[in-house]
Amino acid sequence: MDRVxxxxxxxxxxxxLAVSFAAVLFLTxxxxxxSYFTLNGLVNESIPExxxxxxIAVSILQMRRYEKDFLMEDSKSQKFFASGxxxxxxxxxxxxxxxxxxxxxLRTIREKKGDKEGAYRVDELKRLLVEYRTKFYAYELKVRExxxxxxxxxxxMAAKRAMLDGNLGAIQDPDANIIYxxxxxxxxxxxxxxxxxxxxxxxxxxxxxxxxxxxxxIANSAAGKETKxxxxxxxxxxxxxxxxxAAIDRQIGLNLYDGMIxxxxxxxxxxxxxxxxxxxxxxxxxxxxxxxxTYTVLFSALALLGLIIVLDVLILGSITxxxxxxxxxxxxxxxxxxxxxxxxxxxxxxxNRTMQEISRGTEGQSRELLxxxxxxxxxxxxxxxxxxxxxxxxxxxxxxAQRAQEGGESAQRARQSLGEISSSxxxxxxxxxxxxxxxxxxGDMSDTINExxxxxxxxxxxxxIEASRAGDAGKGFTVVSDEVRKLAxxxxxxxxxxxxxxxQVQATADGxxxxxxxxxxxxxxxxxxxxxxxxxxxxxxxxxxxxxxxISTLGTxxxxxxxxxxxxxxxxxxxxxxxERTAVGSEEVCASSEHMAQAMKDVVVSAKxxxxxxxxxxxxxxxxxxxxxx
Numbered sequence: 105m106d107r108v109x110x111x112x113x114x115x116x117x118x119x120x121l122a123v124s125f126a127a128v129l130f131l132t133x134x135x136x137x138x139s140y141f142t143l144n145g146l147v148n149e150s151i152p153e154x155x156x157x158x159x160i161a162v163s164i165l166q167m168r169r170y171e172k173d174f175l176m177e178d179s180k181s182q183k184f185f186a187s188g189x190x191x192x193x194x195x196x197x198x199x200x201x202x203x204x205x206x207x208x209x210l211r212t213i214r215e216k217k218g219d220k221e222g223a224y225r226v227d228e229l230k231r232l233l234v235e236y237r238t239k240f241y242a243y244e245l246k247v248r249e250x251x252x253x254x255x256x257x258x259x260x261m262a263a264k265r266a267m268l269d270g271n272l273g274a275i276q277d278p279d280a281n282i283i284y285x286x287x288x289x290x291x292x293x294x295x296x297x298x299x300x301x302x303x304x305x306x307x308x309x310x311x312x313x314x315x316x317x318x319x320x321x322i323a324n325s326a327a328g329k330e331t332k333x334x335x336x337x338x339x340x341x342x343x344x345x346x347x348x349x350a351a352i353d354r355q356i357g358l359n360l361y362d363g364m365i366x367x368x369x370x371x372x373x374x375x376x377x378x379x380x381x382x383x384x385x386x387x388x389x390x391x392x393x394x395x396x397x398t399y400t401v402l403f404s405a406l407a408l409l410g411l412i413i414v415l416d417v418l419i420l421g422s423i424t425x426x427x428x429x430x431x432x433x434x435x436x437x438x439x440x441x442x443x444x445x446x447x448x449x450x451x452x453x454x455x456n457r458t459m460q461e462i463s464r465g466t467e468g469q470s471r472e473l474l475x476x477x478x479x480x481x482x483x484x485x486x487x488x489x490x491x492x493x494x495x496x497x498x499x500x501x502x503x504x505a506q507r508a509q510e511g512g513e514s515a516q517r518a519r520q521s522l523g524e525i526s527s528s529x530x531x532x533x534x535x536x537x538x539x540x541x542x543x544x545x546x547g548d549m550s551d552t553i554n555e556x557x558x559x560x561x562x563x564x565x566x567x568x569i570e571a572s573r574a575g576d577a578g579k580g581f582t583v584v585s586d587e588v589r590k591l592a593x594x595x596x597x598x599x600x601x602x603x604x605x606x607x608q609v610q611a612t613a614d615g616x617x618x619x620x621x622x623x624x625x626x627x628x629x630x631x632x633x634x635x636x637x638x639x640x641x642x643x644x645x646x647x648x649x650x651x652x653x654x655i656s657t658l659g660t661x662x663x664x665x666x667x668x669x670x671x672x673x674x675x676x677x678x679x680x681x682x683x684e685r686t687a688v689g690s691e692e693v694c695a696s697s698e699h700m701a702q703a704m705k706d707v708v709v710s711a712k713x714x715x716x717x718x719x720x721x722x723x724x725x726x727x728x729x730x731x732x733x734x
Contacts, residue, residue, distance in 0.1 A: 153222075156210045157383045163203035164233070164375060167196050193244055200237055204230070225382045232371040232378065239371070257352060258300070261345030265293060268338040275327060285321035288314050289339075296346060308350055315343045481673055484666060491663050498659055501652035508645040515638040519631055526627045533620045536613045543606045543613070550599040550606070557595040564588040 207230050214223040272278075272286045292314035299307045322335045567585040571578030 153210065153213060153386045154383060156206050156213070157379060157386065160203050160206045160210070160229070161379050163199045163206065164379075166199040167203070167236075193241075196240075200233070203233060207233070222382070222385065225378060225385070229375065229378050229382070232375050236371040236375070257345065257348045261296075261342065261349060264338065264342040264345050265289070265296070268335065268342055269293075271335055271338060275331070279326045281321045281325035282327065285318045285325070285335075288317040288321065292318065292342075299346075299350075305350060305354065308347070311346055312343060315339055484670055484673060488666050491659055491666055495659055498652060498656050505645055505649050505652055512638055512642050512645060515634050519634045519638065523631065526624060526631070529620050529624050529627065533617060533624075536617050536620070540610060540613050540617075543610050547603060547606050550602045554596055554599040557592040557599070560595075561589050561592040564592060 207226055211223060211226045211230075214220075214226060269286070269289055272282060272289065275282055278286075292311055295307055295311045295314060298304070299311070319336050319339045322332055322339065325332065327335070564585040567588070568582050571581035571585060574581070
């Protein structure tokens with residue numbers, strides 16, 4: 105302990121204050137850690153219970169929501185339960201399972217805490233929830249029995265109504281009575297739907313009143329007797345079907361439902377207050393624990409305050425002793441200041457003379473640096489102009505390269521177009537050759553037709569001769585033979601015209617073939633020329649790109665030189681500025697030296713005053729030390 109106290113006494117005042125601050129910070133941190141773990145334990149212990157209570161409440165709320173949806177749908181049970189259990193029951197069961205899982209989890213937490221009263225509330229909640237589910241399922245089973253019994257009857261009733269409505273609508277040119285009967289039928293259908301949704305037996309009377317109006321309107325209509333009888337029979341069947349549905353409801357007992365609903369809602373009314381009470385107990389537990397934690401933190405803070413006060417008293421005494429020692433050292437230093445002041449005064453005069461010489465040399469150096477800066481500025485301007493010209497040349501070279509590339513692309517497209525034209529001309533030549541071949545075949549066929557016409561003419565002539573020999577009996581053959589000869593002559597003339605046209609077509613085709621041959625040769629020559637031009641353009645483009653790259657390299661070098669010259673100029677300017685500042689500083693140092701000599705005289709006076717103040721402080725500290733000693 106003595107070693108620690110000695111070490112503390114040897115520390116500087118700043119170090120002692122730092123140690124004091126660190127101690128306070130450490131104790132404050134300890135208080136914060138105590139508060140954190142106290143409150144964190146409180147939160148970790150109670151928050152999960154509140155969260156589980158909330159989940160249970162949400163699950164029960166969802167169960168009641170789907171129970172309400174089921175109550176809204178059970179009036180349609182005739183069609184809703186025909187194929188089995190409702191989708192609402194499945195969802196109800198899912199939320200029940202979630203609630204039971206959370207109840208079991210909450211029961212486990214309460215057992216670990218040893219909270220017997222809380223565990224009892226959880227058991228009571230579980231009992232009420234099981235009772236609610238059991239009684240609700242009993243009601244659901246009763247409703248399903250109603251649906252199974254009435255489904256077929258409701259379906260038959262709906263079929264009879266639809267048939268009656270269809271028969272009324274099928275009457276052509278209906279009179280006012282038929283139209284009225286149909287409107288009353290629709291009113292009866294609305295009453296039927298209302299009954300199925302509410303199962304209200306009192307709706308039977310309005311339903312039968314509407315059906316009586318339907319039958320009366322049918323009887324007074326202008327329809328035939330058989331039609332009236334069929335319509336009235338359908339109306340009676342529909343009304344009887346409605347009575348059968350009402351009889352099923354009376355047989356099962358509608359009043360039973362209300363009692364069952366009230367019965368299974370009894371545990372529900374007890375569940376909500378129980379959950380609220382459980383959550384309130386958790387909040388009360390949190391409140392009690394928080395008050396205990398507050399007292400713990402408060403007592404810790406008071407203890408911390410006491411430690412800080414003791415520590416401050418100890419540190420204050422140590423600082424007082426340190427000030428006493430410092431006052432002694434200051435008194436000794438004040439004596440040394442008298443001797444040092446004379447030496448400083450002599451050195452100041454020597455520095456003053458040296459700085460005057462430096463100032464004169466610096467002014468000449470500054471003038472030379474300014475001249476160098478001007479020359480570098482001129483060189484920089486010339487270099488920048490050269491770089492700008494190089495950039496313009498580079499842009500022009502790139503434009504030439506671009507135009508050469510575009511010319512090459514155009515030449516390439518021209519060569520492709522010439523190739524396509526050559527292919528098209530080749531195809532045209534083949535077509536002309538086929539045309540010539542077909543023309544020859546048509547000429548051959550024309551010769552054949554001409555020969556047939558001549559033979560037909562000879563046969564017609566022979567027939568005319570034979571008919572003239574036959575006398576009056578052959579006059580008809582004579583007329584026919586004349587017509588045949590005319591047709592033969594016409595065929596011969598037509599073949600001659602065809603031959604003339606074929607000769608013209610062949611001559612034209614021959615000329616076209618020769619023209620195509622010449623065009624093909626010219627296109628081939630043009631393709632060769634375009635290919636040579638394309639190669640020349642590609643060579644030009646390559647050369648221009650090489651020149652552009654070299655020019656770009658030259659421009660980059662010029663820009664780099666300009667940057668280097670700028671940097672050099674800036675350095676020279678900076679050196680000149682430094683030289684100027686040095687000259688000015690030298691003058692200021694000279695002036696300061698003179699002021700320093702005067703200041704040293706003032707220091708001597710101040711040292712004397714400081715010595716007096718130190719002696720006064722020593723007397724004060726001596727008094728304080730004696731007081732602390734007592």
